[in-house]
Structure formats: structure tokens, C-alpha cells
Amino acid sequence: MSAPRVRIDPIACTGHGLCAELLPERIELDEWGYPLVDGEPIPRELLAHARAAADACPKLALRLASGDRG
């Protein structure tokens, strides 16, 4: 199984911005507080942070998806 990537549901996301605090290695915020995701695979050492970011999203708009899509 390939390394997971961060995926944002752009309709669900309302720009709380917690994800960027928990996973700054992969997520920045734009000037309105919405996430800019770099789309790179999440290496093993970042997985725990990525899961924490997904769990912390109050809109459940962030998830980890493996492979090319999903």
C-alpha cells in the first residue's frame, strides 16, 4: 500500500485551521485561513501528526487517503 496523502473535502472545510497547527510539514493556511495542502505522501514519521490533524478537524473535512484517489 502506498503512503497516504492528506485530502481535504473543500465543501466541508470552513477554515478552522487546526490542521495547519498539527501538520505544518504538509499544510499551510492561505490568507483566509483555509488549508493549502502540498499533496505529497505522508512519511511514516509524520503519520501520527497527520492522524491527529484529521481527528482534530471539527468538520471532519480532512482525511488520509491512500493511493492515487479515494
Place this chain on the structure above:
Amino acid sequence: MRLLAGTRDDRPLSWAEHRALHGEPPAGDALLLDEIATAGLRGRGGASFPTGAKLRAVAARRGPRSVLVNGAEGEPLSGKDRVLMRSAPHLVLDGALAAAKAIGARSIVVAVGRDARAVDAVTTAVAERGAAKAVAIAPVPEAYLAGEETALIRHLDGGPLKPTTTPPLPFERGLGRRPTLVQNPETLAHLALILRHGPQWFRAAGTLGHPGTALITLRGAVVRPGVQEIALGTPLLEVVEQAGGLTDDLRGILVGGYHGCWIPAAALDDVTLDDEGLAWYGASLAAGVIVLLGARACPVREVTQIMSWLEGQSAHQCGPCSNGLPAIANELDAIGSGRDDGHGLARVERWAGLIVRRGACRLPDGAARFLRSALEVFAAEFEQHARRGPCHACAHTTTLAA
């Protein structure tokens, strides 16, 4: 001419006239999938997706399937789908019925934009051929998002006319949550003729990379604007001459409508209307809208109006449309009216980059393409407005407004 051959301006071809002209409708079996792929037909709704691949994707799904004919034509500058449905509704239905049979779909919905003549023509055609059991007609609101397939499906299923997050794509979960083949009416009309005459016949017109004919909507500074059928690869200059020539000097050319791309006026001398020819200028034919912007129009004002309109038409569901587009529209308004602080254009360019690929649908991507190409082709005009405010042409009526 193929699709518009033998058609009239004032009424649709009847079922009898249609069969006399084109012969009996094609059956539509599994072989169809190969024929369409061999023909190289690509979708004529804007995205130019290979039709054969789409058919196969829906055919490969399990359970009941549907066909959705997307005739919403939400692009305000496009008129070709309503012209086709008004004049040759049976050709569209031939294609829809054959495609449905080939992929194993039992129900067909034809979504028609708010155009009474098109709705009447399709309704009459369905009745004439006794297909009312299989084909439902759904008039849809006049709205930009009506043509966005996920928004259209959500609306037809009783929800708001707003896009949904993908995946799942319609071929996976569409109308009534069933796998759904979504096709533009023109695409299905071509499909109907390919089944009658074969892939080689289809490829006899057009280019190797972009075969066939296409319906285009020509607008702006030409003597006879309107819908034409062209062989793909036809030089734009020839199309303009066929339409009686220009009525004004050109400032720029918009290809593809409100989600399309501006190309320089000088392209008129050498650009051909097919995706390879247009790729030289970073454009694609999309749904075939060509606007020739004359010297009497102000591109800054035109572009500003369209960006505001797109912002208003968006669902404001995602970051790009709730933050980016409103900010861009405001800033362009400030630039055009002489209230720029000297950094407006830089901000607009940055925001245009920020809204791409971050929405559920491609509305912001198309808006960014339209805007960025305008900033490039009309760089001098934007600079001039930023420094000095409105120009003489700003007072004239606009060419592009919805």
C-alpha cells in the same frame, strides 16, 4: 455540415423528416463502445473527455445505470446546444437511446436549459417516437452551475443546484445514486452519426488529434454572429470570413467562454480551431464559444463584469468561491474605477493562483484561467486602468455580459 445538415431555423425536423435525412436510428449494442473509441469522439460540453472511455466506465459498473443528457448550457455565451435541440432533437435522442442500450441503462433524463423552443422540440420528438417511457425531460434553471454535472445531478435528485465533492464521480454515483453517463447533446448527436456511418467517416472531417465537426458559437465583432458547424482544424480566419468578416479592429479573442482563455488578436492570422491548434495559445475549444472583442469594447470592464458575475453564480461552498472570487471581484472593480492603491494587480494575480484546484468543482479553475489569460493579453490595458482609472471604451455597452 453533419449535425445541422437539412435543418431549418424555424422548427425542428420531424421524426419522418429525420429518418428520411439520416436513415433509421442505430441500434446500440456492445460494439458501439469500440466504434466510438475508434472514431476518437471527445465530449463537446467543455472538458473534451474521450467519449469511448466514459461509456466503458459506466458500462463496467454494476446495477441499474442512467443516462443524463446535459443540455443545461449554463455558459451564457454558448448557444449551440439549444440550436441543436431546437432543430435536430431526434439526432440527440438517437444518440442517447443508443448509448443507453450499449451501457445497459434503462432510464434517460434530458436536462434542457430554460429555452422554451428547445424544451418543446425535445418533448415533441420524444412523443413522436413513442419513447416517453424511457426518456424524461427536465427543464433546468438558467444558471451557470446548471451545466456543472454534480450540481445538476444534485438538483435533479431534489437537492440544491450546488456541486458535490468528488469522488464519487457521476459514473460511480450519479442520478438516484446510480452510475450515470453524463453527455452533452452535441456529443450524442455525433455518436448517432458515427453509428450510422462508421468511425472512418467521422474521421474524414477534422484533424488526426481532434477529429470530426463541431458546433461553435461565434460572437462579438463579426457581421453575422451565431452558431455554425465547422470541421475541427478550420482556421479561425476562415470562420470569421464565412460570418461576413469583422465589424471592428480586434483587441483580443476569447475561446471557450467564461471558463475559457483569452488569446491575442494577432492569433486571428494563424490559429486553427482544434485543440492542437489552440494549444499553441494555451487555449482549448471547450464548448466552442469564440468571442471577437472589438476595439470599441474595454477588456478591463468586460473581464471585471464577468468575474463579478461568476462570483455571484458560484455556490460559495468552498474557500475559493467564498473568499478568493469575492476578493478578486472587488479588487478588479477598484482597479477599473481608478481606486487602485498601486498593488491591486499583484494581489489579483496572486489570488488567481490561489483559487486553482482547491474547490469541489472546476468553477474557480475556469475563472482563474479566464482571468489570468486576460491579465496577460490585456496587460497594458489593466496597467493603464490601475494608473488612470476608466478609459473611453468603459462607457460603451459590453460584449460579454450575461
